[in-house]
Amino acid sequence: MKNFTLRILHGAGLLMLLEFGMIQLTSGQNPLNPVTLRIDPTTAQGGTVSQLIDSVVFTPLETNPQSSFGQIDQLEVTDKYFIILDQQTNSILIFTRKGDFHAKIELKKAYHSGEYHIPAFNYNKFTHFIEIPFSRSFSFCYNTDGQFVKKMVVFDFEYGLILGKNTLAYYSYHSDPRFKDSTAYELVVAKDSVPLKKYFPYNMKTATLKDKDMLYSNHINFYRLDDTAAFFLRPYDYTLYTLSPETLYASYQFIFPAMNSLPANFTTDSSLNYKRLSFIEENKDIIYGLSNVYKVGDNLFFKLLDRNTPGANSYLYNLRSNNLLCIDKISPDKKSYYLPITDAQIGVNFKNHGFLTEDKGFLFTSYSSQTLFQQEEISLNKDFKYPPTLFKYLNNKKNARSNPIIIQMRFKTDL
């Protein structure tokens, strides 16, 4: 999987890592110095689809009573399938890459689990199973045909990023004065459920950054680089780390203009305790974190998190030319059939989720069919031709109840 939403639940059981006493501590030193990236969002350029993008494909997803769903909260792309999590219908849907409905997993039906909501899932590239965490002690495994395979014991590790066969990385942070005076670690890499590496120790009772200071929206820690490596992000930290089973190092250090930056001592200044969320809310231009990080050749994609909701926040930085582009401002043209490549200007999908995943150089996003139909009207007087699939979709299936569409795009490399 390319990214993974780690949802830390307030009041969930605590990870008492000290129980694994024999674990070797690794400091997470960087073998290389991180690359400094100076990013001023106000200077970001826009452009048209033709200027910036090599290829863009719109894939409508089949709508029938069985396959109907709300929006894409998590997307995994395999060679054959789109695997989609929709939290509204609490289901995982599998469509072929052409958009035909293939299978559906509804945990509720299979296990009578009542109100349980699927927070996220893992696609295991080694076993080709879809792993759905059910509690901190076990997951359910399904195959890509939607069939139940097995119930899998995952010990006490919550769920995390699959970083190799039997290797798992997970992030956990719980700090509250009511907790025991003990040391825990934010990031742990475990093999066969035994901690292998531990990073970022903190005292659960006395750490200055409290649970109630954590902003969990868009709190995604891992973005996969390949089968055994991933980008790793910490909350309120402008450093982009690279994680592999054995190592963790800082790859890029982001620097923003002062007016957009968190105070240097933001996580350690105890006078800010319990006030960090309101600080971020009141200083809407401050970037409080990074997310949706993908690297394709020299293009580094990322999203800047702030509370200025109507503002743009997804960017592309070319590491060779140092050009900064704003994804939200790319305007459609003939190459995209005058259809927007994201709904950044007209909807909420891209604002909330950014690029959903990356696969073989393509980035994926989605928006609603309703948005597609509305945009189609704008191009009525333009001279262009839709590809057959899209033409058929727009003409035959014009129905406001249709499923969202998936847009995949590959950016030019010489930007």
Next chain:
Amino acid sequence: MAIGYTAVAQTGDSTQIGHVDGIVRDSAHNYVLVSATVAVYSKDSNLINFQLTNTLGEFHFKGLPRNTPLVVVATYVGYENEMLHVTVPLKEDRMEMITLNMKRAENKLPELVVSYVPPVRMNKDTLEFNADAFKLDPNAQVEDLLKKLPGVTVWGDGTITVNGKQVVNVMVNGKPFFGGDSKVIIQNIPKNAVDKVQVYQQNKTPENPRDSVMMMNIKLKNSKSFGHFGKVSAGYGTDGHYQSVANINFFSRQTQFGIVGAGNNINKVAGNISTLLRNSTYKGVGAGIEYQPDFSMQGVNRPLEGGFIFQHDFIPDPDFYKNNRLTANYFIHNNTSRISRQTQTITSLGADSVQVQQNRSDNKQSGTEQDLSIQYDKHRGNNTYQIIGEGTANVTKSNNIQQNSIGNKGTEYKSANDVENNVLKSARNFSVAASLDHKKDASNHPNSPGQFNIKYSFEIGDGKDTELNRTVFSSLYSPAENQEINRRYDNNSNHTDQQLSFSLGNFSHWILPRWLQSINTTLQNELMVNTYHQLNSVLDKDTITNNYLHNNYLSGNSHYIIMNEMPALNFTRNIYQRLADRYNKMLTINFNVQQQFYYQKNNSSHTFQNITQNYSNFIPNAAISYENNQFGEFKDNYSLKFAVTAAYPTIDQLAPLTDSINLYYIQQGNPHLKPSKKKELSFNWGHSSSRMKNTFYYKVNISLGSVQNYFGDSIIIDAVGRRTHYWVNMGGNNFLKGIINLNKAFKFTHQELQVQLTTGGELSRIPSYMNDILNSSNSLLNYNTLNIHYAYKDKVAANFEQHYSFYRSLQNGIQNYSFNNRNRATMLSVSFNGSKKLTISSNITFNRAKSSGSTGANFTIWNADASYRLLKDNNLELKFSALDLLHQNTSIINYGIGNTITYGKTNVLQQYFIFTISYFPRKFGKGKDINK
């Protein structure tokens, strides 16, 4: 908030066919600007049309004048305005695509950058219309502005809708304005004092974002946030008719104070301060359908009314999360009325057909009512506090002379009863109520039942009635039964009412198994304790000695206490179904398990009135409701409710002191009367279209019920027409009611058409005994109102209204006798603005009333008036009105209840002519506004 927006042309003409197409770009950063506002102005800065750019950054204007210099202005938050001068050539209808290149306004506050004001913009979740962008007449009011705004409809009945959704509250600078009546706001505030009109949705409960209401805020320009407005008016006409009103209202950022007084002898009775303010607006006497003297009101009234309204906000910018406000209202109402009426009431009797009662009465009444209320509200964080104190004092004096006679249909009368009474009544009440509402902090205490609401109220009051009553009864057949009673009453009473109610919960996490915890459980309780103490002294005049003698039976004292305790456990379950960008559906199931304990005790100097009773009743209710919101299409609401309620016989029904002074109505008690229980099932259905153009919404309500142990009437009528009424428990009281309300608006460039239809009906079965024979009255009531409102610019407003109502009652038991009556009224009113100064309006109403046993009445009321405004700000109005030009006004009484039907006439206001001068003192802010 999902407020869609598409461009709407403000002006259009088939001869104007010029097109201007273009794109708005930030070329320094190489992108197009989406949702930038592009407006086309004429050379003299008049707004012709505006749009927001599409996702390609493009705009496309049609229908622009050719060969005319135009200015195209693009505005975007954070950018400097960009403008281009263009002229569409006469020979072409289209120009080449133009590009407006915008530059960022570096280091400037976005608000300061804009010099050419964009007509509309989305500011986060708020849709904002900039008043300055809309060029209207200098004397235009907010109402004129709203009518220009795309998606906004101001309905003939005063309702405002935005994209089909009804605006629940109109605020000024975020606060209620002089009581919150939207008409007071939109017809008094000049358009030029307005900075922005903001439309947004406000969540009523933060935990349920869908429970939201549409709000409108009129944001005044900073320099116009204080001022005054009002009306001083006096008129005098033929037959001594006069009217006058004086109103002045002051406001600042935090304080509002208004004072009003009015007096007339033309049946304009307001009854409360908000009606007076509502009918003293600057705009109200313009092209709209004017507030008329009430020609249908019975009698002639001479009201003198007045009061003040005060509001102070301790925080200048209250919002949904914080509020700290003191309000006070005082109203005094004095009225002198005289009603002369003549009616005929037909009662269906046993086998010997019907009884006809003729009544002629002359009632003179004068009285004063005063009401002072003071309210303090505070809302901060999770707590809402409210304290309300209210005091009332009323004095009424009346003189009533009645002549009654009774006979069978077609025969002479059998008996007559003449009454003269003089009454002096006074009453005082004082009450105080305090409430606290606490919402729980769900993030800190997810499982505790921490949400609660508690309310306590206390009322104390006293009353004093003095009455002199002289009745002469004469029987045609047996003169021995003739009687004359001359009675004097001195009744004193005092009462206290206390009410304590609370609700606490959700308890689900404590009492329900995990799999049922999605059900919301609250504990509720309501306790009422009322006491009533009465001291009556009744004297009868001895016709021989002319001395007043004590009436031992009717005199005495009593102490009555009622305790009503209603504990309840309420279970609610919400089930949501959502599909992003497509629909939201919600099903709510609610059960209220409620028990009622009712205790009453009466201690009286008459032993037969010493009664103690205890009742316990299970009075559950349940409701199921469903909401279906299909985004961009429609929103439907359905609800089905079932409720059981109980009614308990009062001491006056169980063991009254029977006063036989009125022999045509002698009320006897029934100590064996049992409580009645009503079961009612009701269904509501509402639909509103979410489309921006041509708003459409409708509501349907149907209810069905039956009453067990209905308090029915058993009437014994003797040979000379004397009636004695007894309360009896009866079965078979059922009803079925329904009402449908349809509303549709069509908005064109210069014209607006609104159609509103209300139709309703009621079928009921009322059982009774008539001379010991069981009778049931099966009645059908049907009423319909169609209203069509048409407006052309500000020039013409026309209203057509058709009312039709029908009542039929069929007796079953004593005789299969049928009554029916019909009322029909057709009203047409037209108002025409000849110029900005002159308004001529006229309205005509054709009335027709017909009833069983009468020949029917047709009459037409035609009114006309002309008004002329003087001075620069149109502050002075001269008006001449001619009312009831045809001299036909008649007030018809026409109604039916059970096995009786009443038809008659009263004295009414008739033809007069009146000349009125009104002055509207107004000032918003100091001097000229810089933005003007």
